[in-house]
Amino acid sequence: xxxxxxxxxxxxGVARTASAEEIKLAFRKLARIHHPDVAKxxxxxEVKFKEINEAxxxxxxxxxxxxxxxxxxxxxxxxxxxxAGGSPRGRTHAPQGGQGFEFNGSTGFSDFFESFxxxxxDGFGSRHHxxxxxxxxxxxxxxxxQDVEADLLVALEEILRGAxxxxxxxxxxxxxxxxxxxxxxxxxxxxxxxxxxxRLAGQGSAGHGGxxxxxxxxxxxxxxxxxxxxxxxxxxxxxxxxxxxxxxxVKVKIPMLDGATSLTxxxxxxxxxxxxxxxxxxxxxxxxRGDLYASVRIxxxxxxxxxxxxxxxxxxxxxxxxxxxxx
Numbered sequence: 001x002x003x004x005x006x007x008x009x010x011x012x013g014v015a016r017t018a019s020a021e022e023i024k025l026a027f028r029k030l031a032r033i034h035h036p037d038v039a040k041x042x043x044x045x046e047v048k049f050k051e052i053n054e055a056x057x058x059x060x061x062x063x064x065x066x067x068x069x070x071x072x073x074x075x076x077x078x079x080x081x082x083x084a085g086g087s088p089r090g091r092t093h094a095p096q097g098g099q100g101f102e103f104n105g106s107t108g109f110s111d112f113f114e115s116f117x118x119x120x121x122d123g124f125g126s127r128h129h130x131x132x133x134x135x136x137x138x139x140x141x142x143x144x145x146q147d148v149e150a151d152l153l154v155a156l157e158e159i160l161r162g163a164x165x166x167x168x169x170x171x172x173x174x175x176x177x178x179x180x181x182x183x184x185x186x187x188x189x190x191x192x193x194x195x196x197x198x199r200l201a202g203q204g205s206a207g208h209g210g211x212x213x214x215x216x217x218x219x220x221x222x223x224x225x226x227x228x229x230x231x232x233x234x235x236x237x238x239x240x241x242x243x244x245x246x247x248x249x250v251k252v253k254i255p256m257l258d259g260a261t262s263l264t265x266x267x268x269x270x271x272x273x274x275x276x277x278x279x280x281x282x283x284x285x286x287x288x289r290g291d292l293y294a295s296v297r298i299x300x301x302x303x304x305x306x307x308x309x310x311x312x313x314x315x316x317x318x319x320x321x322x323x324x325x326x327x
Contacts, residue, residue, distance in 0.1 A: 003115055004111075006110055008068065011052060027224065027226070031052055031053075032227075036049055049223070050153060053224055054109055054153075058117055068116075068117075103150055107152045109151055113151075141209055142210055143207060143211055144212050145211070145212065145214035147204045147215050147216070148217070149216075150218055150219070156228065156282070157258075159192055159282055161258075162187075162188060162190035165186045166186070168184075169181065169182050191283030194230070196219075197217045197218060200215065233283065234282075235280070242298075247267065249264070251263070269296055271296055273296045274293045274294065279291065
């Protein structure tokens with residue numbers, strides 16, 4: 001089955017010349033609309049959210065974006081399959097040994113992404129075990145099957161609560177056999193981290209000469225969230241405040257993975273301050289969760305109507321605050 005090219009610029013609705021900041025803003029806007037927790041159609045929202053994440057995974061990374069731009073939409077016809085870094089990584093479609101595996105998006109990533117940007121070692125199913133001779137001279141070698149690897153896109157909400165996901169693996173037919181598809185119920189433990197692998201023993205390539213099959217490994221990749229950045233078990237949130245809110249203090253509502261909470265911003269809070277909410281991060285183990293940090297950013301209007309400008313001018317005239325020479 002041919003790999004379908006994914007136009008990530010179209011997915012995010014940005015021009016190919018878009019800046020990194022424009023790409024980031026486009027991702028956040030779309031992710032807030034299509035996040036499964038808020039989308040009107042949960043199923044369609046989940047599909048769209050995964051597509052948006054995949055696009056940002058590539059375009060939000062300067063090196064991946066460069067490789068993608070070199071690849072181009074005519075990669076299959078123009079011989080450009082080497083543009084993504086020497087050769088297609090072949091993780092789903094052309095691994096060593098001539099076997100191809102397809103997940104058809106069930107891992108959260110398209111086969112196009114897996115082929116060129118997946119995080120496997122030497123390509124899909126390319127990890128070989130040592131060969132052992134099955135018998136004497138002239139007899140066939142017994143060769144354990146190859147391990148199969150793929151990236152599994154996991155949402156932060158799934159890490160918070162734990163989850164089960166269906167993953168379908170289409171296997172090629174060997175020696176004239178018909179290709180078959182196996183579906184697995186994969187358990188995602190609460191608190192699993194980026195880069196950790198989930199192992200499905202014996203679900204990789206078939207062995208030869210009576211040898212055991214390889215394993216299927218699913219490497220966890222965290223879905224980008226429109227509101228939070230992840231550092232270990234801690235979540236970081238950008239809290240935008242108006243100047244008067246920072247000066248006078250304010251109570252604000254901020255999102256969490258499992259609802260929302262109120263945060264009291266004390267008077268005189270400076271830009272760059274981090275306000276800590278204990279135990280509202282991701283699971284750390286033993287029933288303990290990390291923390292949520294709200295990083296303060298002071299926002300100012302680009303322009304103001306005349307009546308507001310007069311108020312600012314009056315404040316400037318009566319204020320004793322000296323930002324460049326504080327007393």
